[in-house]
Structure formats: C-alpha cells, structure tokens
Amino acid sequence: MFTWRMMILAFLLPPLLVLAIDMTFYGGFKGIDSGVSFTRFANATLTAYTLCSLFLLGNLFFYGESRNRPWAPLVGMIMATALGVLATVFLIGQGPMLLEDNGSVRAQAIYNIIHMFVSSGAVLVAVSVALGVTFSAITSQKPRNDFELEEE
C-alpha cells in the first residue's frame, strides 16, 4: 500500500544513517557547524526562490497566450521576483549573517547564483541516474504477459 510517510522515510534514510553512524562512533554531530549550515540554507532558499520565480515568470508568457495577454499576473509575478531580489540584497547587507567567504553583497549574490547552478546540475545528474537506472531495471526483466487472465 502506498504511503507518503514511507516514501519520505526512504528518501531521508541515507542522511539519517550517516547521522546515526557519526553519533555512534564520534558521540555527536561531527563536522556540522550550525551557523555555517544555516547561512547556506538561507542563501539557498533566497536564491532558489528568486531563480524559480524568474523561471515561472517566463512561463507566464505561455499562460498569457491562452488568456489574451493579461498584465495583472505578469505584474504580480514581477513583484514577487523583485521581492526575492530585494530580500536577498537586504538580508545579505545586514552583515555577516548571510555573508560566506565573500566581501560584498554583490560578490555574495553572484556566488549564490553560481552555487545554485552547480547544485542544480548535481541534482539534475542524480535525478537522471536514479530515473535511468529504475527504467533500465524495469526494461531488463523478461517481458510479461499482462493479459494471461483475460485469455484464460
């Protein structure tokens, strides 16, 4: 029977296992600096929000084709994207909280974008491998006759 809880648990199993092994052998969370991890999480969230909004803004052109090119959703999405940009600039400018090894807001923002491209590339390759191997595992089995019962 399909349950979301099982799916999420299966997805989270590898990092949880690493945590469990670390706790067993080192008695704690070795290598985790909560401050640095939070900075990375916040930067990734802001950048993903802004870039994803920009991508969805592009999709609004396709939506507009079937709606006589309305301005309202376009303006709304431009505002949402601008909000992401402004929030990024404002929060990075607040000081060392969101600044990683970069000296200025602009350097950090550019670093965030490049970092996001590299992370997205890794995600894309991992998804391709997982889907591809699943598909090849299915196609490598002997063909099934799904109509056996009907024929009988």
Added chain:
Amino acid sequence: MNIRCFGRGMDEMLQAFLLFWIPVSMVPLGLWYSMSSPLPSSPMRGRFLAFAGIVLVCLSPWTVPSSPSTAAGHLLGAIIGPCMLIILGIYLISFSGNVPVGKLPRSDRKIGVLMAGIGFVWLAGMHWWVLTPQLVPNEVNPYWYVFWPTFILLTSCLASCSAVTLLMIGEQRKAEANTMFIVSGLSFTVLLLGLNVDGPLVTGDEFREHLWLAVADLAGIVVGSVLSILVFALVIYLYERSLPEPKSITPPTESELKQVSSLIAAHLGGEEE
C-alpha cells in the same frame, strides 16, 4: 587541468559579463527558443545557441581568468565527460532491454554498462586519485565540493525512494526494487568512503563538512522552490478569481439539435464482423 592567468585587455567586469554571463544566459535562451518558436529551423538554431553557450562557459576559465565565477565553467568542463558517459551508458542499457519502441541491439547493453562504469570510476578518481579538478596546482575547485557530495547523497536518497516506490506501487517488482536498493547502497558506500578515506587533495573531514552543507543546500532549494511555486499559484488564483463570469449563451434551437443528431448518426456504427 590548471588555469594560468593571461593578460587583461579590458575591464574585468565587462570581460566577465561578455565572456561568462552572456554565454551562461545563452544556454536557457537557446533551449527556450528551440522549444517555443514555431519556425521549422528554430530547434536547430536554439540547440546551436545552447551548445555554443556551454562551450563558451567551459572555456571561460581561460577567457576570463580574473573572475572567480569561472570556476563553475572549469568544473563543467571537468565533469561533462564522466556525466555524459554515465547518462549515455544508462540510455544504452535501458533501450537495449525489453522496450516496445526504439529498441537497440542487445550488444549495446555491454557497451552501456562499460560506459556507465567508466563514468562512475572517472568521478571517483576525482576524489581519490589525481583527476581532482584544480584551478591552480593543489587548489581544488571550490565547486567540486558542492557537486560531488550533493550528487552522491541525492543519488542514494532517490534510489532508495525509487526502490520503496517500486515495492509499494508496482506488482511483482521485487527484482527491480532490489536493483535500486543495490544502487542506493553503492552510493551510500561511496559516501561513507568519502567520509573516512582521504584522497590526495580532499580529506574526509572536508568532505564531511561539505556533505552537511549539501544537505542544507538541498533543503534550501526545496523550500525556496516550493515558496515560489506557491506564490505563482497565488498570483494565478487571484487573477482568475478577479475575472468576470463568462457570458452564458442561448440554448441550441430545434433545428440545430436536429443537425447535430444527423451528424452524430452519420458517424456512428461500423462494419459487421
């Protein structure tokens, strides 16, 4: 593959804009153009634009050595080979099996396994051998620390998820699920090896630090993307709700109904077997 600085002829920012950021933007623009333009020649032009963008990004460490962003171009050049080998290998394995369309010869399966294997060994060699992407001698490309843990961790997570999905949704898919558990286990083993066995340039502690940063990164990507999708849905919902009710049309007349009935009757039925 080391980078040496060449002479600077123009302003560094302009150089980075022209030789890195414009090629970066050429990739999505080319893909968008190839998919959306109705002209018959546009798919080819769009793909060429995207390809030219990728080539220029890969060359950016030499064309714009002053910009730190070009380290990403350097990484792309370093990993594009093994990644293409893996993806093409999996493609050959998949389509040389039992597929109803586009079936490849059975011999392609061995070539596919070999290609995918070489790709994985090549990537592993970047961690534990001399193939590590380096910007200058003994200085690891910082983006390698982003790519490698993210890729290994996510492959393990997705393969585990896929195995459980096959067991829960599929019927008699135990053999396939076992294959996915093996893939997840192998990725996890590589992850554990990375945490405990030092490479010539990448130590286990560095890998561990970047592994947790990769987890933070993935969590941030999920939260940010979900937020933007919610905002997008909200914008569309608010716009659609503000639209006036569509005008009602008058019901069909008797003659229109008769015409429709005759048309339907003319297209119903078939030959007796």
